[in-house]
Amino acid sequence: MALGSADTWQHLASRLQKGVVCTDLSSRQRFALGSLLPQAVIWPANEEEVATTVELCAEGGVALVAWGAGARQRQLPPPWRYDVALVLSRLNRVVAYEPDDLTITVESGCRWDVLGGLLAPRRLWIPFDVAVPCQSTVGGVVASAAVGWERAGQLCTRDLLLGVAWVTGHGQLVHGGGRVVKNVAGYDLMRLLAGSWGTLGVLTQVTWKLLPAPQERAIGWVGSRSLVHALQLAMACQEQQPLPTSLAAVAFSPSAGVAEAWRVGVVAGYSGTPEEVRAGKAILEAKFGDACWLPEADAAADLVRHVRDFSLVGPAQPWAAGLRLSLLASDLMTCAEALATVVDKAQASVCIWPQRGTVLVRFGEQTPRTSCLRTWLWANEFAREHRGWAWPELWPERWEFESVSLPHLYLSRRVKEVLDPMGILSPGRYWRHW
Amino acid sequence: MxxxxxxxxxxxxxxxxxxxxxxxxxxxxxxxxxxxxxxxxxxxxxxxxxxxxxxxxxxxxxxxxxxxxxxxxxxxxxxxxxxxxxxxxxxxxxxxxxxxxxxxYQRRWREALLRRLVVDLFPYPDRLAILLWPVRLADWMGLGPVVRKLPWVELVPLPLPRKKAAAALVPARGARRYRVALFRGCVARVLFPQVEAALVRILADHGCEVVVPGEQGCCGALAAHQGDRDRAVTSIRAVLRVFTEPVDALLVTAAGCGAFLRSYGHWTEGTELQERAKLLALRVRDATEFLSSLKLLPPARPLGRKVAYHHACHLAHAQGIRDEPVRLLQLAGAELVRLEEADLCCGSAGSYNILQPQLAQRLGERKARNILASGAEVVAVGNPGCSMQIQAALRRLGADIAVLHPVEVLDVAYRESTA
Amino acid sequence: MQWAHLRESLRTVVGSEGLIEPYEARKVYECDGYTLERAVPELVVLPASTAEMCAVVRLLHRAGVPFVPRGAGTGLSGGCLPLEAPVMIGTSRMRRILEIDSLNRRVMVEAGVANLEVTRAVTEFGLHYAPDPSSQAACSIGGNIAENSGGPHTLKYGVTTNHVLGLELVLPDGEAVWLGGWVDDVPGYDLRGFVIGSEGTCGIVTRAILRLLRNPEAWQTILAVFPSVAAATSAVSAVIAAGVVPAALELMDRLIVQAVEQAYHFGFPADAGAVLIAEVDGHSAAVQAEAEAVKKLCLDAGATEIRSAATERERAELWKSRKRAFGAVGRLAPNYCTQDGVVPRTCLPEILQRIVAIAERYRLRVGNVFHAGDGNIHPILLFDERDPQEVRRVLEAGREILAACVELGGSITGEHGVGVEKIAEMPLLFTPQDLIVMQALRQVFDPEQRSNPGKMFPSPGGCVEVARPRRQVPV
Known part of the structure; x- marks a missing residue:
């Protein structure tokens, strides 16, 4: 079978249901990545079709990229080969929902907000908040190992996966884990797949661990002069029990188009029992007095979105480039101080989640490329000196994980070779050459 | 066959x-x-x-x-x-x-000889005293610290106490509340007579009449720990012969002896001694245990020194006595400091530091390092074997920390506040 | 000749103290906490540092000799049984706590450090290491990582993999790799997560960076006595449904309660059918309310007696009955075998019924003590190892119980690991395809399958033939 020839698609189409394979330009343009257009778009209807597609692609050496709702596709640079867009939006069934066991098994194309809506009536949730939930699918969240700032950032994707089903690069349907909350049989494939950005296989099913949703929430905003000051305020929130369940210091650049009142400051959230939330609010009021604004309902949701969606590129936040640092909490202040000058010069926006030690830096379209690059070099060095890691996100060019050690790189490569020997799954997207 | x-x-x-x-x-x-x-x-x-x-x-x-x-x-x-x-x-x-x-099992001759020496020398205070003469001489000549660098000799306390004959009966001061017998222990009485003296003082001051039978020998623990059942039973028989007077309690300052005395019933199983042995075992009390049951008055002036308490194995593990010595130290007004691995053996373990010197030394130094880290000025230890071992280990590390029996600590507190 | 040479080379690396050769001294390494199968290693090596470990493994790599890693030997699935490997490598001489970062709540330790030692080293900072397997006083961090151990408090705080941020792995060719690090997020595939729970089949972990948690501000422990296990499990369901996540939720059934009562006299009523221990912790404002809610739900479910504790002493007293359960059971019969299955929490009553039926069929006495909140059951099968017939019945009953767990949608192991004990049950849970992929991934780390061979997978070489004959049980 010639690579990408018309025969390929016909052959594929004959094996799959009718209307599953599209090669018309308009469909293909919807799934463009960078300057690359796929030659075909495939909407499989079930696991078997995913497996068949991948198997045929592997036979023909056809490169494919799995798609959810597309919100995270810009986090990575485009692949160096891109023949097929494998869109999983039709795999959106709930396979098993056991509210009493606190587990749910869903297909990977299920949208995050739909899932949330399903869980809400029984007061359950998957205890972290995903950026732009209406543009996210379960598969995308897992593939990117999304982390959130809720629950002090302590429980995120990797901690909540109980089981996965996925199709390897050979086109074989494989399972890992199970559907119970505690299970050590076999290897932990869930953690390996989470954050592999679709380079190790195409996820089809995911079992999540659920937790009771907090009975109440409250969120507060304290405006501030500078990033460093905002971080100081955030640290002050952590001096007293109960600790905030979500905490962020943000500083948007003046050119980011954010209202002046919301540009620099601290967002602190408390959730849990009414008693805890009341105690949390009391702390905020006692510490910051009038400077603290405790919004209700819609305004509160806006405030949450303000911080939550920072980690992603959304319609409201056209970041051109960005990078992420993961640091120890004690190094955050030094980092913020150093960043303060960078931020002004490069017109960058910064968000810090002190509880998880995450620093997000975002650059707008108008930031010169050299400034971005200089910031990245600085961040990489800073992270290395401080036992942390830095890596680019939303970076327009190809990049390599310079911070990963050589043996780690070697093992990763071997993992990739085992699960995707033909190198057809998002080639070059995660690792430069493979 | x-x-x-x-x-x-x-x-x-x-x-x-x-x-x-x-x-x-x-x-x-x-x-x-x-x-x-x-x-x-x-x-x-x-x-x-x-x-x-x-x-x-x-x-x-x-x-x-x-x-x-x-x-x-x-x-x-x-x-x-x-x-x-x-x-x-x-x-x-x-x-x-x-x-x-x-x-x-046929041991090699050197090992066998060493074991023989241990059971033939240590349980006999007179022989032990003779054995210590050269050390006494060296001490007198001012060579004490030098000879303490030699193996075995390092275990001997410096200064070496004078030999003292104990009174056979010490009457209670004031009204008599209890009548107790004192088990002197073989090594303890030669190397740590001051502990005995301190105990007798406190007891007498608090209305206890103390009987000290003069003929007493070894409890038999040393022989038993080496698997010499016959000799152990012989010792037990001797002890039973000596302690016949009716008393409220049989007090022991050496944890090793106390633990073994309590197990007399097990060791005499199947012999004619068992009944008497069991009765005796029931009356055995560690000195700290008995004192803390007396409701003593605290000294007028608290001791105020930093004291670390090392749990002697034969107190803590074998007899389950953990809180009582600590209570005595608190009573004395000592400032108790936290000692890491306080209930880990110091390596003394009866004659272990003589039979297994290498490991004993390692454990001793481990203990000494923990004591140094605790910042204590005094270590309280409820067993003479441990005291010797810890003294030697501290001396090796060049540390100057006093090692005392909890009863001694209490006695010091009393005497300091009356002085 | 070559063997003698290897032995000498190993001796130069670890010294005489780190090399155990005499048969008698090796004999005691023939089993861990799982005593039904035994094998004596040809040689035991105890390196004292990562450097020594690398050198040892490199020598074995050159000689092509397989090896078995061993921590404290408290495992319950025979994970460190030297089945197809002549050399055993122990971490018992790697017991240093290397660095405590109390500010960032991290600690770096060597693999041989005992779980409880970590907590003990950081109590002065008001911190603790969350995973607390029952053997926590003895079991090593390295062993915890290999088995991904849990414990009573994992219901709320998660298992080992949630608390190990980074680890140093010595690959079977003798090269040391750091996976993960000091911080929460690390770029690249999560190989650290893959290695945790891999039961030593990827190499030997020598050092680890652990996350520490703040001690909860307040807690309350509740012990409830129920007339039947069914009533107790319904209370468990009610607590979970009410949206409370207790820190621990532990259940003991009639046999265990009676054993505990006989041994330690806690004053449980003679007709007690089950005892539930629940612990809630967190902010003081919430704990009181949650504890009241739990108590009320227990009473609604039919609890006949409730005790609660809010001081450290009382708490220890309540936990004593649970923590000493295994010891008490040891007094009921000469031997017991603890199984480890998981079912969805709502299937607890059903699996308990099935266990009773299975035990009856095999004429065995069985007790249950389990992590009810997780649906992680530990049926304890009583037997006498001197009766080979009974031993066989125990093994078969155990297998049947695990099959029942899988049938109800559960798993064959929640925290003990597969080891050699549950190899035959792996195909119940995974398809041949799944197992092939797992073994292919194992070869990424261990291409020659020299690290802990013969564990976890039905048979070496990627085939899924299951019927590996069990070793003769020594009688």
Whole structure:
């Protein structure tokens, strides 16, 4: 079978249901990545079709990229080969929902907000908040190992996966884990797949661990002069029990188009029992007095979105480039101080989640490329000196994980070779050459 | 005939087969075992030793020098019994094994001689005193610190106390509340007579009449720990002959003796002595235990010094006495500091520091380092063996920290406040 | 000749103290906490540092000799049984706590450090290491990582993999690799997560960076006595449904309660069918309310007696009955075998019924003590190892119980691991395809399958033939 020839698609189409394979330009343009257009778009209807597609692609050496709702596709640079867009939006069934066991098994194309809506009536949730939930699918969240700032950032994707089903690069349907909350049989494939950005296989099913949703929430905003000051305020929130369940210091650049009142400051959230939330609010009021604004309902949701969606590129936040640092909490202040000058010069926006030690830096379209690059070099060095890691996100060019050690790189490569020997799954997207 | 003489049948005779099954191999005893912590070898852990003893008893492992080596390395501190969730009676196993080893294993002559010396010299205060003459001479010549660098001699306290004859009866001051007998211990009375003196002072001041039978010898623990059952029973018989007077309690300042006195019933099983032995064992009290039951008055002026308390194995593990000595120290007004691994054996373990000097030294230094880290000015220790061992280890590290019996600490507090 | 040479080379690396050769001294390494199968290693090596470990493994790599890693030997699935490997490598001499970063709540330790030692080292900072397997006083961090151990408090705080941020792995060719690090997020595939729970089949972990948690501000422990296990499990369901996540939720059934009562006299009523221990913790404002809610739900479900504790002493007293359960059971019969299955929490009553039926069929006595909140059951099968017939029945009953767990949508192991004990049950849970992929991934780390061979997977070489004959049980 010639690579990408018309025969390929016909052959594929004959094996799959009718209307599953599209090669018309308009469909293909919807799934463009960078300057690359796929030659075909495939909407499989079930696991078997995913497996068949991948198997045929592997036979023909056809490169494919799995798609959810597309919100995270810009986090990575485009692949160096891109023949097929494998869109999983039709795999959106709930396979098993056991509210009493606190587990749910869903297909990977299920949208995050739909899932949330399903869980809400029984007061359950998957205890972290995903950026732009209406543009996210379960598969995308897992593939990117999304982390959130809720629950002090302590429980995120990797901690909540109980089981996965996925199709390897050979086109074989494989399972890992199970559907119970505690299970050590076999290897932990869930953690390996989470954050592999679709380079190790195409996820089809995911079992999540659920937790009771907090009975109440409250969120507060304290405006501030500078990033460093905002971080100081955030640290002050952590001096007293109960600790905030979500905490962020943000500083948007003046050119980011954010209202002046919301540009620099601290967002602190408390959730849990009414008693805890009341105690949390009391702390905020006692510490910051009038400077603290405790919004209700819609305004509160806006405030949450303000911080939550920072980690992603959304319609409201056209970041051109960005990078992420993961640091120890004690190094955050030094980092913020150093960043303060960078931020002004490069017109960058910064968000810090002190509880998880995450620093997000975002650059707008108008930031010169050299400034971005200089910031990245600085961040990489800073992270290395401080036992942390830095890596680019939303970076327009190809990049390599310079911070990963050589043996780690070697093992990763071997993992990739085992699960995707033909190198057809998002080639070059995660690792430069493979 | 040969079948009967096989070593493992000797072992079988010592420990009932069902005992082995009590151990479920869970391993919770490992962190409580000093030799395992130092060596990290399974055969030098309680679980490993039980495994070995069982394999030996059931004839799957021959009794070789290797097996004996691992059994010998056991300190007998019984930290494992305290940690065991299944109630395994390790003491009976290891003591049984030691008897069986002595019955069926031919030690090399140097080892055998050393063991012989230990049971022939230490339990006899007169012989011990003679043995100490050269040290006394050296001390008199001002060479005390120098000779203390020699092996064995390093264990002897500096300064070496004068020999004192104890009064046979010390009357109570004021109204008599109790009448107690004092078990002097063989090594304790030669090397630590001041502990005895302190105890008698406190007792008399608090209305206790103290009887000190003069003829008393060794309790038999040293022989028993080496598996010499006959000699142990001989000692027991002697003790039973001496302590016949009716008293409220038989007080012991040496934890090792106390623990063994309490197990007299087990050791005399099947002999005509058992009844009397059991009755005696019931009256045995550690000095700290008895004192803390007396409701003593605190000294007028609290001691105020930083004191670390080391749990002697034969107090804490063998007799379950953990809180009482600490209560005495609190009563004395000492400032108690936290001692890491306070209940880990110091390596003294009866005659262990003489028979297994290398490991004993390692454990002693481990203890001394922990004591240094605690910042204590005084270490309180309820057993003469431990005192010697810890003194020597501290001296090796060049530390100047006093090692006292809790009773001594209390006595110092009383005397300082009356002075 | 070559063997002698290897032995000498190993001796130069670890010294005489770190090399165990005599048969008698090796004999005690023939089993861990799982005593039904035994094998004596040809040689035991105890390196004292990462450098020594690398050198040892490199020598074995050159000689092509397989090895088995061993921590404290408290495992319950025979994970460190030297089945197809002549050399055993122990971490018991690697017991240093290397660095405590109390500010960032991290600690770096060597693999041989016992779980409880970590907590003990950081109590002065008001911190603790969350995973607390029952053997925590003895079991090593390295062993915890290999088995991905849990414990009573994992219901709320997660298992080992949630608390190990980074680890140093010595690959079977003798090269040391750091996977993960000091911080929460690390770029690249999560190989650290893959290695945790891999039961030593990827190499030997020598050092680890652990996350520490703040001690909860307040807690309350509740012990409830129920007339039947069914009533107790319904209370468990009610607590979960009410949106409370207790820190621990532990259940003991009639046999265990009676054993505990006989051994330690806690004053449980003679007709008690089950005892539930629940612990809630967190902010003081919430704990009181949650504890009241739990108590009320227990009473609604039919609890006949409730005790609660809010001081450290009382708490220890309540937990004593649970923590000493295994010891108490040890007094009921010469031997017992603890199984480890998981079912969805709502299937607890059903699996308990099935266990009773299975035990009856095999004429065995069985008790249950389990992590009810997780649906992680630990049926304890009583037997006498001197009766080979009974031993066989225990093994078969155990297998049947695990099959029942899988049938109800559960798993064959929640925290003990597969080891050698549950190899035959792996195909119940995974398809041949799944197992092939797992073994292919294992070869990424261990291409020659020299690290802990013969564990976890039905048979070496990627085939899924299951019927590996069990070793003769020593009688």
């Amino acid at each position: 040969a079948e009967v003489a096989a070593p493992h049948t000797k072992m079988r005779a010592q420990v009932p087969a069902a005992r082995w099954l009590e151990c479920v191999h869970c391993g919770l005893c490992l962190p409580a075992c000093p030799t395992y912590l130092e060596l990290g070898t399974e055969a030098d852990s309680p679980r490993g030793r039980i495994h070995l003893m069982r394999e030996w008893a059931e004839g799957r492992v021959p009794l070789t020098g290797e097996v004996v080596r691992h059994l010998d390395l056991c300190l007998g501190c019984l930290g494992c019994e305290a940690a065991c969730p299944s109630g395994v009676r390790y003491r009976e196993m290891i003591e049984g094994a030691r008897v069986a080893v002595e019955q069926s």
